[in-house]
Amino acid sequence: MNVLDDINIPVDPSGALSGETGNALILLQEIAHAMRHLLETGESRTLDLLAIPFGPTDEDRLLSELGQGEVSATLNALGESRVWESRYSGVWVVEHRNLDGQRVAFQIEITRMPEILCAHSADIESGLKRLNETLITGRQGFTSENPQEEP
Amino acid sequence: MIEPMDFLLWVRGTAFDVSLGIFVIGVVVRFFEIFSLGRAANFAEPRGTEFGPGMRTILTRNIPEAGTFKRQPLTVIAGYVFHIGLLISLFFFVPHIQLFAATFGFGWPGLPTPIVDAAAVLGIAGLLAVLWNRLTNPVMKLLSDKEDYLVWVLTFLPLLTGYLAYHRMVDPYPLILGLHILSIEFFLILFPFTKLMHTFTLFLARWYNGAMHGRRGVES
Amino acid sequence: MSTATLERGLNALREQIDAPVAAFFSSCVNCGMCAEACLFYTETGDPKYTPIRKLEPMRRIWEQEYTIVGKLKKLIGLAEPVTDEMLEQWQELIYASCTLCGRCSLVCPVGNDIAFMVRKVREGMVASGNAPPDVQSAAIRAVKIGSPMGIRLKALQAQIKHIEADTGLKIPVDVEGADYLALLSSMEVINFPEYIESLAKIFKQAGVSWTLCSEAFEATNTGIQIGSTDIARELVQRVVDGAEKLKVKYIISPECGHAYTAIRWDGPNLIGRPFPFKVVHILELLDELRASGRISTKDLSGECVTFHDPCSIVRKGGVIDSPRHLMNMVSTNFVEMPDHGKWNWCCGGGGGVSANTDAEELRTRVFRRKKSQLEESGATTLVTACANCRLVIEEGLEEYNMEFPVTGLTEMLAEHLVIEED
């Protein structure tokens, strides 16, 4: 192993591993187009960032360009998800992670309200059912530790 | 099911070795054939030298005489365009340079691919113009034999397949890349035995011309 | 007695093919550019006159005899043979429509010296009996009588006597130890004896020691024109013998194109050894006399004159600047033609074409090139330095009804020569 230790491994102190494809700029143009489309027709668009070849710095570039807007939300559903509106209203960044904290989806949604934030009828029904059970049994307190307990 | 890849490996392997071998053997033999015929000693007192004027003619024949150019501009322009396009694509496309570097042990800087791409398009356009000229110009039509058209095809195919391969216009890629290399192998194999040899022998021909004229004190 | 056969012709082609020829054929891509340099194509528009095509018989022999692929093709019956019919058909291309002017050799992009090869093909044509009858007869006269036009020594002696009587100048003949041996072309003896007179006048003034040789006065060489090394050698040998007998230091080639090629460039190779004397063209010698101040001129005319460069002297001979220096000695208004010097267009009668009656009509057609060159030059008098060019041009001008005096440069110089009496 001593031999291996002698091998000098140069480390670039600047850490400036360049790798911009210019795709960030193209995406911004695409977003602008989708915003116009949303205003004119009311139709939403979604861009899947995992399907776009990004260099090491492209994502940072895009996100810093989009910035942070008025709304941000964190979901806990099969792992954590983060949703925030960019500084351009109607442009949302949606990042889903699984239970292991790994990113499973990363999207830009151009819409008035991301679908994932809306409460769904099935969940409302099941919530209502649980609330009724609580009211019927007359229990004073209930735990919210596990919202996913067996119905 | 996996023919295209096997085909690519074959053209990059055995076929390339064989065609390169034939090319090298053929070119060497052709030069021997030429030199074997010799040149008689010249006893006439020279007015000028041979070597310098010979070298000069090698250079000057790149430029056509003005009157000839005026009478036959298409031949000259199409000839230039296709040769320049071909040479740029051949010698300044990085993958090609890598091949030369692997063969000769040294390389040189390449050009950005959009420039090479444009050169290839020029080369293709030039070759089409050359063909049109050959088919319509009365002199070329009369002079041309099967070999002239064969040589045209041999030159055109590498450019065309190279362009298609670069732009991935044929699927799958290994197939078109293989076809590109194969077309070059045909080119290499037939090169020494057709007028493609002019690529090398024109230097010899120009030198002889310049030397023979130079000896008499004429710049040719 | 041996006679011309196809086999002898093909053998002659085999013999003629050398490394330059092989390099030239290997390089030709049939681009057709040579056609644009050839007045037989430019003036007729007939692609069959394309220079490189004229070499097809030799190209076939080269391919079939001296390349591996050609030999293979021949073996499997793919090679096109050279037949007697082909050579017969090629006679027009090799003789009537090629003056060996060498213009094509200057434009070929790959550098093929086409005229050099046409000259070689003629060897095969002669050996196979396919040379034109008129050129054959001229060669027979040259060898048997001593001149292609059938002029004998007696005719020359008569002219000399005549000139000496007219001018009082001495024309030296057979003077051993003279510096210069002047050669003459038959045309000068018959049509332009003024040339002989001019030489006498100029050399006397310049103090040049010179002579004619009764055994070797003919400068022309039909062997070169018809394309037979053997005949050319025989004719050159006569000149060499004469010069060596008189122990001259120089031979002067006269105002004749191919004579210069024959004696200056081909001669030593024909006899297979360097000459013990030097060969100069009359224009070179005159230019030398001019430069050394041994001759000067007076009473120059302001008439617009131009100079027709004989192909063999200029493009193929390298005597390019001398005529220009001399032209400025005889005229204050010398202009060049559009293509001049090494790019000059042939008169259309060189390389034996003027001796070939089969070529007469074609020669007249292609003269249009010279005609338009002359018209564009704006000159009113034409000067040249080749008796053959002069005759051909005069005939051409007559054919096209043009009033255009033509004269020889030596003659014109003699007219303006400053004579200093002792």
Next chain:
Amino acid sequence: MTDNSSTLGESLRRQGVTRRGFLKFCTATASMLALPAGMAPAVAAALEKARRPSVIWLSFQECTGCTESLTRSHAPTVENLLFDYISLDYHHTLQAASGAAAEAAREKAMHDNAGKYLLVVDGSIPLGHPGYSTIAGISNLQMLQETAAGAAAVIAVGTCAAFGGLPKAAPNPTGAVSVSDIITDKPIINVSGCPPIPSVITGVLAHYLTFDTLPELDQYGRPMAFFGTSIHDRCYRRPFYDKGLFAETFDDEGARKGWCLYKLGCKGPMAYNACATMKWNQGTSWPVESGHGCLGCSEPSFWDAGGFYKALSIPTGDISRTVGIAGAAGLAIGAAAVGLNRAAKSRAKQQHGTVTVDDLEKTS
């Protein structure tokens, strides 16, 4: 283990997964399948009704790298995959059972789900001798033929199963072949790569599960969604290639600046795979991003496609040697040609009959 009675939707709801969670799951699946981002609802509708298929996984001449890759699959997690997506009834590396019990599980799954189960294969099959690779005394060939007979489709995972891979590389001592060389009467999906991208393995399973059909395949039987574009075309370093900026060595300025690795042997132009977008190790990076050229591991015969560090355009043979040998041969043949030409020309000279003016006319 086998439970095909309930749909995926029911199964997830039973686990208390909310609609939001399901939608997120579908978004992730759609993204993995490289479907247009707006397709998530359609995926949701399909997955709602999907039933878990039985899967039998056979490993032949392989290194277990493909399984290693799969167990690192991050989207969805392997737990999800195993217990929600599919019913993995036989996988001799992962299963708890061994020996006769394991083989019994395989036979039971084959029997219970005849014509419906998915067969996943990793590793190539040796045809040189049946004894080169056996499982429970059964040769690979026999086990493959037996198991494939009742399968709905076969998924060849990894380059070994898809194209023969490393075992097939010259000189191929075991006579290794790919699955498609043996099985010709079943739909086969090749998920090549050495190893394949884990998400691609699960993606193919998800596709089958979602749409109950095989995905669109390319020339080599690979799903177009993942193998439709070359590494080169999706590479973030591609602009450097076009500008003519290349790393010449692994530690030069160009390498540090992230320039194109073509000259260092990158096989990206001929390799079709999704590495450039899906990346590896939870989307952290991929070979080219880490500074090493693509080996083209998803391509047939990639082991024999010339040196890994030789540019793609360089032929696989030793060209300098070829030129040397041919040059020598050329000299020898050339010398012979010289001899022939010299002889021919001197013969012509000997046969020369001197031409005199008496010879000018033809013999008639």
